[in-house]
Structures are given as C-alpha cells and as structure tokens.
Amino acid sequence: MKNVSELYTRPSRPIKILQFGEGVFLRAFADYAVDIANEENNFNGNIAVILPRSGKTDRFAKQNNIYTVCLRGQQDGQVYKENRVITSIDSVISARDEYDAFMALAHEDALEFVISNTTDAGIAYNEADQFSDCPPSTFPAKLTKFLYERYTYYQGDIQKGLVMVPTELNDDNGQLLKSCVLQYAALWNLDDAFTAWLASACRFVDTLVDRIVAGYPAGNIDAIQEELGYEDALLDQAEPFSLWVIGDPSLADKFTIGSDKFHVEFTDNIQAFKEQKVRILNGAHTSMVLGAYLSGLDYVGQCMADPVVRRSLDQTVFGEIVPTVDLPREKAEAFAKAVYERFENPFVNHALLAISLNSISKWKGRILPTFKDSVAATGKLPKWLTYSLAALLAFYRSTEEGDGCLIGARAAGNTYEIHDDAEKLAFIKENAAKATAEYVRAVMSRSDFWGEDLTAIAGFADAVTAHIDRMAEVGVKAHIEELGRDA
Ligand SMILES: NC(=O)c1ccc[n+]([C@@H]2O[C@H](COP(=O)([O-])OP(=O)(O)OC[C@H]3O[C@@H](n4cnc5c(N)ncnc54)[C@H](O)[C@@H]3O)[C@@H](O)[C@H]2O)c1
C-alpha cells in the first residue's frame, strides 16, 4: 500500500503561522481549519510547526508533513464521515535540535500568527531560563526569544508584530501567555523599546477551543487505511463537532479560518463559553476517567455504556456541576446533554489514559472552581467531586518509576503510565508508600499543585482518605456503585 505522501503534494504558500506544538489536537483542529481556509477562503498561508520539547521530527519528514484527519460521528441524526488530507504544514522543526532554523522563521516576511497548544502545563514561567539558552526551557521563554529576534531583525517595525492565538485551556490563556513573555523580557533586561513594540505591534488574544480528538486510532488503523487506500502513520481521528471562540472581534477580517465545516466565533465575551465548556465537558472527563480506568474501563464510550459509571456521571454533572454554572439551568442542562451525545460517539474511541495526562493541573483548573462554588452554595462537600480527587490520588499513587513517568497498577492486572510534571511525580513517589491519611495530607497540602492548601477545607482530606480506603477495601467499581446508590 502507498503512503499518503506519495498520493498528495503540498502546495507552496507563504508561512503565515508559527505553531508551538505538534500534538494530535492542534493537527485535527487548527491545522484542519487552516487547510480548509486555504481551499475555501483564500487564506493563502502555510504553517511552520515547532516541537516545543524533546521529540523527533522524522515521522513528519517521512510523510512530507502530509497526513489525514478522519472525522467520525453523528451530525443532525446522520452518520458523518469526512477524510481530509492536510497539506498546509510547511515544516516541522525541533526547537531544541534545530534552534537556528527555528530562529530563522522570525525573519519570515508573511508571518502573522502564533498558535500554540502545549497543554495546560505549557504556559509557564521558569526563572532559571537564561537569554543565552538556545533554547530556554518553557514555551513562553522560546516565544520571547523568537519575538525578540523578529523585533531586532525588522528594527522594531510596527508592521511586523505578531498575533498570539493560544489554544491551551488555561483561563485567559492569551493574557497568561503575555504576562509570561513580559516576565521574561524583564528577567533578561531586554530593552524598553522591545516591550513597547510588544505592546503596540503585537496582540495576545484569549481563545477557547472545543473538539474531541482521539488521535491515532491504533485499534482499527488497518480498517481505516484499507478504506482510504493508503498508509498514514500520522492519521488523526476526531469528532465532527468544532468550535473555536476567539476573544477579539477585530481579528475576524484577518484570521479568516471559519467555514461551514469549522466553526469560529469572534466575541468579546469569551467567559460565558468558557465556563460552560470547561466545567461541564472537561469537568465531566476529569471527574470520571481516573476512577473509571481503575475500575477496569479503557474508553469514554465504555463509561457511557456502563450503568454504574454512567449513573455516577449523571449525579456528578447534573447534581454537582450544572448547578454551579452561571447560566439558566435549562441552557446548562442542554449543553450537558449535547456533551453526553459526543461522549457516546461510537466511531471515536477516546482513551481514558489519554485524558489522564497532567491530571493535577486539570483537577485544579476544571474541578476545583466548581467544587468551591458547590461548597459555598450547599455548605457541604459535594460527594462526587470529593470522590474525584480521591480517584486521582489513588490513580497517581505509585513508587515505581518508568521512563519520564510513574507506573501504576490496576486491579484488572495491567500496569499503566502516569504522566505529569516531573516535580509533581517525584513528590507523589516520595509519599505514596505512607499510610493513606498521610499520603493524602502531604499531596493535598501542596499549594503549588492546587493554587491553595486543600487540607484547609474542613473535612476534605478526611473524606478523600475515606474514599481511598473504601476503594482498597471493596474495589473501585463497587465503591462507585455504593456511592451512586446512596444518592
Ligand atoms: N485531544 C483533545 O480532545 C483536545 C481537545 C481540546 C483541547 N485539547 C488540548 O490540547 C492539549 C494537547 O492535547 P493533545 O491531545 O494534542 O495531546 P498530545 O500529547 O498529542 O500533544 C501534546 C503537545 O503538548 C506539548 N507539551 C506537553 N507538555 C508540555 C510542556 N510542559 N511544555 C511545552 N509543551 C508541552 C507536546 O510537546 C505536544 O506538542 C491538551 O492539554 C488540551 O489542552 C485537546
């Protein structure tokens, strides 16, 4: 069978977008949108992708940066299938191994936008980063060096500023990225004229993204390749639903990437979209997947079909999350029901382990605000959201180290990888063998993990400890079952 790159060619276009991150999400979301815009909206711009961390570019080079996005799901009651070969990625460059090529992109005349997705942990500031590092460690530090190179090369030309359009799910992602860049500019004593150029020539826009991307369909790749008639090692599977909310209406004329196939909303009220999506959709994921995985399930679709896990999700979403969302109840419930249909998508297997990546920052960003609103409104700990932290701490509890991760073990018999920031995993490992109450208190009291000391919330640490003990005693599934019964 031929490779996709033997059947399709990549048109040459000016590089208009620099993209930090080569992950499955950006490739099935932003790059898919740009590809359509090139075809339908005369966007006329290609993308240069930067690997923000270690990693190899070979798998992209082997395919001339060409790959397929396969959308599968239900739309308007019908089965929807779309295969799009993406030919808009000009180059894939490792910031670490090809630093000079990365910096040379700052001289590209047509460059206008910087897109990123480096996970919720990626927009970070590390004061150990030096200007002389090539490259410095974090994504914002790399971006600062890139912007400085462009500012210097074009001698502060106001026309050569860039628009930063980050897609990480952090609150106010654009403003967060801007504050990190300004911190680096101050740390490195970069000239005031550069900071003035950042303010006048560049823009940092807040955005919110929504599309479930499962990535490479390892389980049924043979059938898909058979259907397509070619091989594709970069194939990326996702749902048809798409929404990119961009918090700057004035960008609509410049960033022309919306179409019937890809929905873009320019607004100056991003918060309403954000709270609903992050609390309900991402909150449902983060509260459900770790316990469901420990109870023996592997995919979101299986959770939806399992009566015990499904009941727990119903009670979590409709009983504890929806009441905290600042929207009329019917609207929030309608959104939650639509999310359920997306979770039930029979064509896309969304792996629980894929969602488990960096769960500590996810729990902090996607559950803790809901948890606190619920405590404030009801005067008691919400049962399921409390349990969700216990499930997280049980899932993470391991003293065994793997390659850049910890290794957990499931009652079902297999081991699994636990991925999070290295310092968080090191702390977990150090404390995992302690008695449950001690382990729980040690982790929950780390304000730098959660933004506050969670043991200061009355009764919370004891309740989490009790959940973990009960899971160990009767099994995770039986514990979810009994919790659901005494609703
Ligand atoms: N997959 C989805 O359904 C989906 C949907 C919406 C949003 N997202 C967002 O996309 C992010 C990435 O998800 P994905 O599915 O593409 O995963 P992925 O593992 O395929 O890609 C992760 C990307 O983030 C980079 N990265 C990870 N940690 C980093 C760090 N500390 N600093 C810099 N770069 C870092 C990796 O190099 C890689 O480019 C998620 O955190 C989420 O915010 C994903």
Ligand SMILES: O=P(O)(O)OC[C@@H](O)[C@@H](O)[C@H](O)[C@H](O)CO
């Ligand atoms: O992508 P992550 O790892 O940040 O979070 C996992 C999921 O909750 C997330 O990918 C959702 O599927 C997505 O946010 C839907 O738009």
